[in-house]
Each structure stands twice: as structure tokens, then as C-alpha cells.
Amino acid sequence: MKKRAFPLEKVYRLLGSGPVVLISSLRDQAPNIMPIAWTIPLDFDPPLVGCCIGDHSYTFATVKKSRELVINIPTVDLVKKVYACGKCSGRQVDKFRSFGLTQRPASKVKAPLIEECYANLECRVVDMSQIKKYNLFIVEVVAAHVAPTKKPPKTLHHITGKRFMVGGREINA
């Protein structure tokens, strides 16, 4: 998917509507993927984002150690892969290989981008003070790549279990 560099101070526009994201990370040369529904923009410039990552996950341990991750934003065509990525652990499964997702090298972090997602945000962890109490990593987006689209992307928004809401039309207030 052809992507362009995206202005960092506008990154909040990609996450503010609450899409499910895929967190990619790297540990001992092995890449991993985990879907999460709980993220929050926390500042515009530099763009800060809070990511709530379950503390039993392999991704939690990896990000705590590597202090970096990529936030990849999928669209509705990937829903089955997104769900499948959440039903197994990177401790046992190579999710890129198992679910036919493609790694691309990032520009500023070692964790890979997921090619099939319409947006990739390279992030460095800047604050781990809230991971013990809330599983909340606070990251700074240091590079952003977004596929230009005419229509709003059909993002996924998690309700519960297998249920997702799909992003709808855009309106002006």
C-alpha cells in the first residue's frame, strides 16, 4: 500500500475516533503483533499516545524491554486477521507468518510496520510510570506513514468479543 509521511502534529486525527490498532514489536529478532482497543491521544505536538496493553501479554513484556512499538491502524477488510491476532500469543505463534501479514522496515524504530494497515505510527516509550497500575504505556509518535484516501477509511472499533463497529460516514457539525 503506497503511503506518505504524515504530519506528526495531526496524528491525533487518526486515533481520536477510537479505532482498534495492531501493536507490532520486536524481541530477539522475532516480530510480534497484538490488537488493542484501548488507546488515547494525550497531546498534539509532540504527539503523545497512551496504550493500554494487557500485562500478561508477550507484547507487554517486549515493549517494556525494547521501549518501542509501532501502532498500525487496520481497516475492515482485515477484521478476521485482527481478531485472530488477539486469540493467540506471540510466545507460541509467529503471527506475521500465520496470518499472512507483511513486515516492512520502520525508519526510526526496530519494530516492523504492518504493510496491510492503512497507517503506521512509529513510537518510542517515553513514560512507564503507569504500567504497573493501569498497564498504560505512554509513547511518542516519532514517524507516521499514511495511505492517502479520498473517503474516510473504514476503521474497526471494538465493542466486545467478536463484535466490531465499522467507521461510517463523515459529517460536519
Next chain:
Amino acid sequence: MKKRAFPLEKVYRLLGSGPVVLISSLRDQAPNIMPIAWTIPLDFDPPLVGCCIGDHSYTFATVKKSRELVINIPTVDLVKKVYACGKCSGRQVDKFRSFGLTQRPASKVKAPLIEECYANLECRVVDMSQIKKYNLFIVEVVAAHVAPTKKPPKTLHHITGKRFMVGGREINA
């Protein structure tokens, strides 16, 4: 709008998809409203939610003092009122009166519910340690009232400025 008590351990389902919410609060007997786009569920049971509230706002000062708020979830029919509530300050304007919104008494907090919203979550602030650095209030939902609907509610999801994405169809992975 007729509402029922909603199970607290399922409150994450209402906020996880990333809707814009209206924060209602009370100061010196005067109720106020502020729309915010940046919230994050942080736990299921008891339900904890992070709310990023701009520190120059009247709501920030009010919530810091009163340590309670109500998270009200509007649907698309309220988009003009939601936007208008964000363009002025409770320091100058009685927003309930100016925008034709209706107060209802809450059951466990003093801040009022907004009748026109399909869901009302009564909250108490449980952690203010992150308000200085990130404007992030961490609240516990202590009572929840939700209008039963057959179809998924057409929630608003903020992009930027006057631009909102409307919640679309529901799918199963």
C-alpha cells in the same frame, strides 16, 4: 429517553469504540457541559476510565475541586449541540439553557445527567496523579444508565474541528 441500569462490568463496551462524550459537572450549584474526544477504558471491574480534559477549561477546574463528573454519550442527532458546547466556556455560558439540554438528577453524584444522551455514566475521580502532566483524570464509573436500543447507536467520533465520523454498522469477526 427511557433508560435502564447498565451492568458496570460492561461499561467498557460503551467507551471502547471511541465516541465523543459530554462531560457534565457541577460547581457552586451551576451545572456545566464540555465535549471531549479523548477517553480510554482502563479496567473492567470496577470500571475505570481515563478522561483527558484541557487544563484551561472550566470543567478541569470544577472536576479537580468536586472530584466527580458524568460521562454522557451523545448520538448523531446532537452533533450541532456537541460542537457548540465545545466553542464556549461555562465561565460565561449556561450551556444547558443556551443549547436546550435537559438536566436529570444522578443517583450517586451531584453532577447532573444529560437527558438527551443515550448513555449516562456517573463517575468519581479516583486518581489525579496524572492531571498535571497529561490532563488525565482517572475516574471510576459508579452508576450507569443506558437506553436500550436494537441497532447500534450512531455515536459521534471526532476527527478534527467540525469533522466527525459517525458510528456505522456492526460486524462479527
